[in-house]
Amino acid sequence: xxxxxxxxxxxxxxxxxxxxxxxxxxxxxxxxxxxxxxxxxxxxxxxxxxxxxxxxxxxxxxxxxxxxxxxxxxxxxxxxxxxxxxxxxxxxxxxxxxxxxxxxxxxxxxxxxxxxxxxxxxxxxxxxxxxxxxxxxxxxxxxxxxxxxxxxxxxxxxxxxxxxxxxxxxxxxxxxxxxxxxxxxxxxxxxxxxxxxxxxxxxxxxxxxxxxxxxxxxxxxxxxxxxxxxxxxxxxxxxxxxxxxxxxxxxxxxxxxxxxxxxxxxxxxxxxxxxxxxxxxxxxxxxxxx
Numbered sequence: 001x002x003x004x005x006x007x008x009x010x011x012x013x014x015x016x017x018x019x020x021x022x023x024x025x026x027x028x029x030x031x032x033x034x035x036x037x038x039x040x041x042x043x044x045x046x047x048x049x050x051x052x053x054x055x056x057x058x059x060x061x062x063x064x065x066x067x068x069x070x071x072x073x074x075x076x077x078x079x080x081x082x083x084x085x086x087x088x089x090x091x092x093x094x095x096x097x098x099x100x101x102x103x104x105x106x107x108x109x110x111x112x113x114x115x116x117x118x119x120x121x122x123x124x125x126x127x128x129x130x131x132x133x134x135x136x137x138x139x140x141x142x143x144x145x146x147x148x149x150x151x152x153x154x155x156x157x158x159x160x161x162x163x164x165x166x167x168x169x170x171x172x173x174x175x176x177x178x179x180x181x182x183x184x185x186x187x188x189x190x191x192x193x194x195x196x197x198x199x200x201x202x203x204x205x206x207x208x209x210x211x212x213x214x215x216x217x218x219x220x221x222x223x224x225x226x227x228x229x230x231x232x233x234x235x236x237x238x239x240x241x242x243x244x245x246x247x248x249x250x251x252x253x254x255x256x257x258x259x260x261x262x263x264x265x266x267x268x269x270x271x272x273x274x275x276x277x278x279x280x281x282x283x284x285x286x287x288x289x290x
Contacts, residue, residue, distance in 0.1 A: 003052040003169040004084035006162055009076055011099060012060025014089040015118040018149040020044045020057045023159060028179045029057045029189075041079045043180040045173050051163055052171045056083070061103055067279045071289050077106060085112045085165040087158065088142070093122040096134050104138050112165050113142040116158060121148040184211045185288070187257060191225055191269070194252040198245065199237065206230035206278050207238070208287050220264040221257070227271045228287075230278065235271045246271065 008016045017029035020042075028044040046053040056079045059072035080086055086107060090100070107113060115135045120128055132144050143161050147154020173180070188209040195207060208228045215222040227246075229235050239246050246269055254265045277283040 001052065001169065001171060002050060002163070002166040003054075003172060004166040005054045005056060005082070006085045006087060006165075007056045007058060007079040007083045008087045008089060009058050009061065009080060009103070010089035011091065011094075011103070012062050014060065014091045015149045016060070016089045017057055019087070019089060019116065019118070019147075019155070019158065020055050022149050022152055022155045023055060024178060026178055028181075041075050045177050045179065046159070047171075047173075047175055047177070051166055052173065053162060053166060054172055055087075061099070063099070067281065068284060068289055071284065080106075080108055080111065083111060084167070085114065085162055087114045087116050087162070088139075089116045089118055090131065090135070092117050092119045092128065092131055092146075096131070101138075107139070113139055114158065114161050115139060115142045115144045116154075117144065117146050118149050120146040121151060121153070183216075183261075184214060186260060187211050187214065187223055187225065187253075190256050190260075191227070191249065191253045194249045194256075195227065195238070198249055198252065207234065208277065210287060216261070216263075220266055221261045222266045223257075224268045224270070227269060228274050228277055228283075229271060230273070230275060232273055235273050238271050 008020060010016055020029050021027050021044075023046055024044050026044075029042050041059070042057045044055045044057060046055060058076035058079045061073055061076050062069065088103070088107070117128070117131055117135070123131075128146065132146075135142060135144055145154055145157045145161060147157065149155065179186075188211050191209045192207070195209070206229065210226045210228060211223065212226055213222070213224040227238055229238060237245070238249075240248075250267050250269050253269075254267050257267065258265045274280070274283055
């Protein structure tokens with residue numbers, strides 16, 4: 001058995017979570033087109049007869065403007081410590097910037113790095129060659145892979161590049177374990193995903209979901225959860241006219257969660273206003289951001 005840990009890092013919306021989900025062929029990390037969708041480092045476990053590879057999906061590295069943003073950045077960089085390999089995910093459709101230079105400078109020099117140039121289907125060949133050359137110049141020892149994670153192209157190449165970097169070791173998680181996160185975390189992420197997808201630009205990123213109770217009974221799963229927003233005006237938007245928005249959010253979340261639990265689902269959603277929660281250490285800790 002060969003095993004090890006691989007950190008997946010990069011800027012927001014580069015496609016890190018899509019790559020992880022594609023590798024595992026399961027939705028472990030939520031995916032939306034909003035920046036900083038992933039807020040926590042999430043471990044997804046790839047397992048076959050010869051390998052157990054623990055992939056760590058990390059928050060997008062960005063210019064932090066609040067306490068939560070700083071925690072997310074620290075979480076991402078901490079995830080590169082003590083791993084066997086790093087996958088640096090690059091959005092091929094964006095120009096190389098100071099932010100990219102900052103991330104490269106922050107990478108551990110003694111860890112094997114794979115540069116995954118994602119969304120390659122969105123650019124032409126000369127642009128692709130220029131991006132590859134830029135990363136060859138900046139990280140000479142890195143293996144560079146072109147892919148389109150959304151279309152499944154290049155995922156096998158990622159796995160084939162990672163496997164030789166693993167060493168003889170134990171199975172860190174029981175076989176068939178998909179993630180290190182519990183059902184409560186998954187529920188909160190699914191509800192947050194539906195919020196982001198349904199509301200789009202109506203409500204800023206300053207919302208969170210707290211799971212207050214899960215009762216997993218024989219006939220069904222009963223869940224109560226609270227959506228936390230930053231302002232009173234956001235509460236009205238989340239609820240919608242005559243409760244239309246929160247009903248739709250609940251409907252979409254239940255559909256996903258019923259597949260996860262393989263049971264009927266009863267989901268109660270509430271909305272609570274906690275001003276400036278995104279900068280409040282106590283609330284951040286309660287929500288699992290440390």
